[in-house]
Amino acid sequence: MSHSERLLEASHAVAAGRRAVAADPELSRWVHEVKHWQSARLARTHADLLEMPRYRDAARFFLEDLYGAKDFSQRDAELLRVIPTLTRLLPDAALATLADAVELDALSERLDAALATALRPGATTPLTEAAYARAYRVSAARAERTHQLDLVLTVGRSLDRLVRHPLIGRLLTSMGGPARLAGLSAMHRFLVDGFEAFRRIGGASDFLRRIDARERLILGRLFDGIESDWTIPPVS
Numbered sequence: 001m002s003h004s005e006r007l008l009e010a011s012h013a014v015a016a017g018r019r020a021v022a023a024d025p026e027l028s029r030w031v032h033e034v035k036h037w038q039s040a041r042l043a044r045t046h047a048d049l050l051e052m053p054r055y056r057d058a059a060r061f062f063l064e065d066l067y068g069a070k071d072f073s074q075r076d077a078e079l080l081r082v083i084p085t086l087t088r089l090l091p092d093a094a095l096a097t098l099a100d101a102v103e104l105d106a107l108s109e110r111l112d113a114a115l116a117t118a119l120r121p122g123a124t125t126p127l128t129e130a131a132y133a134r135a136y137r138v139s140a141a142r143a144e145r146t147h148q149l150d151l152v153l154t155v156g157r158s159l160d161r162l163v164r165h166p167l168i169g170r171l172l173t174s175m176g177g178p179a180r181l182a183g184l185s186a187m188h189r190f191l192v193d194g195f196e197a198f199r200r201i202g203g204a205s206d207f208l209r210r211i212d213a214r215e216r217l218i219l220g221r222l223f224d225g226i227e228s229d230w231t232i233p234p235v236s
C-alpha cells in the first residue's frame with residue numbers, strides 16, 4: 001500500500017471513529033474525560049522535557065498536537081480534502097511521516113473509545129489511577145498498546161530525519177499562503193509545527209529515548225496489574 005493510500009485509509013478511520021463517539025453523548029463525555037486525564041498524566045511524566053529549552057517545543061508537539069485533548073475535527077476534515085494535493089507536492093518521506101501520524105491518530109482514537117467504554121459501567125469522575133489501570137488492561141491487548149508506543153516513536157524518528165532536508169522546510173513555508181486561502185490552515189499548522197519543533201532540537205535521539213523508556217515502563221506497570229503509584233515519572 002502506498003503512503004497516500006495509507007494516509008487516506010487512516011484519515012477515513014479517524015473521521016469515522018470520531019463520528020461514532022460524537023453520536024453517543026455519554027461515550028463522548030467519557031472519551032473527553034479519558035483524553036484530559038491522559039494529557040495531564042503525560043505532562044507529569046514528561047514535565048522535565050516540557051521545561052528544557054532544547055526539548056520544550058517537541059514535547060509540546062507530542063503531548064498537544066500529536067496526541068492531546070484538543071478538538072481535531074477541523075484538521076481531520078481538512079486532511080481528507082487535501083490528500084490529493086499533498087500527494088502531488090510532498091516528497092515520499094514527508095508523506096510517510098504524515099501517514100504514520102494519522103495511523104497513530106486513528107489507533108489512539110479507537111483505544112480511547114474502548115477505554116472509555118470499559119470505564120462507563122462503574123467509574124466516577126474525576127478518574128482515579130486504579131480505575132484507569134483496570135480499564136486500560138481490559139480494553140486493549142498489550143500488543144496494541146505496544147504498537148501505539150512504537151508508532152509514536154516512528155513518527156518522532158521520521159520527523160528527525162525530515163528536518164535534515166531544508167527543501168522540505170522551504171516547501172512547507174511556501175505552502176502557508178495557499179493553505180490559508182484554501183481553508184487548510186489547521187492542517188498546514190500541524191505540519192509546520194512538527195517540522196519546526198524537531199528542527200530546533202538538533203538531533204532527537206535522546207529525546208525519543210527518554211519517552212520510550214518512560215512510557216514502556218509505565219505500560220509494563222499497567223499490564224503487570226499495578227493500580228497505584230504507576231504514574232510516578234520513571235527515572236530517565
